[in-house]
Amino acid sequence: MSLYQHAREGNVDRLRDALASDSTAVRKRAVEFLGELADEDDQATIDGLLRAATVDEDAGVRGAAVDALDEIGQEALEQLLSELAGGSGSEAEWVTARKFARALEADRAELRIAAANGLARLNEPSALPAVVGALSDPDPRVRLRACHACGTFADSRAVPGLIERLDDEPRVRRAAANALGAVGTDRALDPLIDLLEDSDESLRRIAAGALGNASNPKPVEPLARALADESAIVRNAAVYSVIELLSNVPTEHSHAVRDRVVSELKAADDETVVEPLVEILTEGTQSRQRRNAAWILGRVADPRSEPAVEALAAALDDDDAQTAQFAATSLTNLGGPVVEDRLLDRLGTERPDDVRAKAVFVLGQIGGQETLNRLEDLTDDESSAVRKRVFSAVSKLRAGGV
Numbered sequence: 001m002s003l004y005q006h007a008r009e010g011n012v013d014r015l016r017d018a019l020a021s022d023s024t025a026v027r028k029r030a031v032e033f034l035g036e037l038a039d040e041d042d043q044a045t046i047d048g049l050l051r052a053a054t055v056d057e058d059a060g061v062r063g064a065a066v067d068a069l070d071e072i073g074q075e076a077l078e079q080l081l082s083e084l085a086g087g088s089g090s091e092a093e094w095v096t097a098r099k100f101a102r103a104l105e106a107d108r109a110e111l112r113i114a115a116a117n118g119l120a121r122l123n124e125p126s127a128l129p130a131v132v133g134a135l136s137d138p139d140p141r142v143r144l145r146a147c148h149a150c151g152t153f154a155d156s157r158a159v160p161g162l163i164e165r166l167d168d169e170p171r172v173r174r175a176a177a178n179a180l181g182a183v184g185t186d187r188a189l190d191p192l193i194d195l196l197e198d199s200d201e202s203l204r205r206i207a208a209g210a211l212g213n214a215s216n217p218k219p220v221e222p223l224a225r226a227l228a229d230e231s232a233i234v235r236n237a238a239v240y241s242v243i244e245l246l247s248n249v250p251t252e253h254s255h256a257v258r259d260r261v262v263s264e265l266k267a268a269d270d271e272t273v274v275e276p277l278v279e280i281l282t283e284g285t286q287s288r289q290r291r292n293a294a295w296i297l298g299r300v301a302d303p304r305s306e307p308a309v310e311a312l313a314a315a316l317d318d319d320d321a322q323t324a325q326f327a328a329t330s331l332t333n334l335g336g337p338v339v340e341d342r343l344l345d346r347l348g349t350e351r352p353d354d355v356r357a358k359a360v361f362v363l364g365q366i367g368g369q370e371t372l373n374r375l376e377d378l379t380d381d382e383s384s385a386v387r388k389r390v391f392s393a394v395s396k397l398r399a400g401g402v
Helices: 003-009 012-020 024-037 043-055 059-072 074-085 097-103 109-122 125-134 140-153 156-167 170-183 186-195 201-213 220-226 232-246 251-268 271-283 287-300 306-315 321-334 337-347 353-366 369-376 384-399
Strands: none
Touching (some): 003 024, 012 043, 024 059, 043 059, 043 074, 059 074, 059 109, 074 097, 097 109, 109 125, 109 140, 125 140, 125 156, 140 156, 140 170, 186 201, 201 220, 201 232, 220 232, 232 251, 232 271, 232 287, 251 287, 271 306, 287 306, 306 321, 321 337, 337 353, 337 369, 353 369, 369 384
């Protein structure tokens, strides 16, 4: 039976047996599964992981065991620190950030790894200088955990050290980029702009996702270019960030920025850029972002895209008046049979009068004979707002030769 099957069944006994395997890959995978399955009451598993973290011949297994103990909980990690440092295991001072910070200067890399993990868990501000110092540790495993810890602290004082790690090995670079995104200041985010053109897809995705937090329009152009990235996950992240940035750019720049974004979105010609716009419009909580999504959808979506049309039609009933208005404008821009069908469905009296009136308005711009027939049946509607829109729409359709 495979380790995966043992893990699915929660068979920690068999997984512990695998810690004695001759295969490094098997031991490492067993360690990872045990970290996911065990809890702080399972001392037998903790003891097995302690042995793996301290005496296994492979550095990768030892590092994975440290992470597994960290995942189990703070007490398991403290046992490791005490064992590696030669303590008694009951020394309460190891719980303090000062002791963890001192452990970052230990000779054994596994102790430094454990200390970095522990400081991230404690999140004690006074320990930040020690964590920042660990960013230049000679062991990349320690630098990786130090980056993770800096992301937890999300303190701008870590930014210079994190920027230096953007030239490190791949795993450390990604952790540093994530940490800079967590800090979120413009100084932290600026270096991520260059990563949008990195050969590492994961780094491009991290950068694209983080740059939406910028408080200036500088990332908009690079993000607009990222909308044509070869990777769907990068394009998706870029769409979210562009919408977020559009909500924050100064008014005098907004039209130019929107035109650029629309141009790039159209060039991408991929449903992956429409899906996040639909999600923002239907599930977003910030009105400005949803307004932008509604506006852009009408300019980049295929008129036959049912998810886009349905989202815009539903937005006619939005609590935010501007979002509802942008949705109506976008539906007019799209036109076509799918839009017409969705709006005809919204003429029923079970709908609010203002939604029906908006639907009639759009239908008056795009409708055909079926729309004209339906609207003529509404000339005596109980709602004066609907009747007014109906008369106007019928006049336009007849004038257009319908």
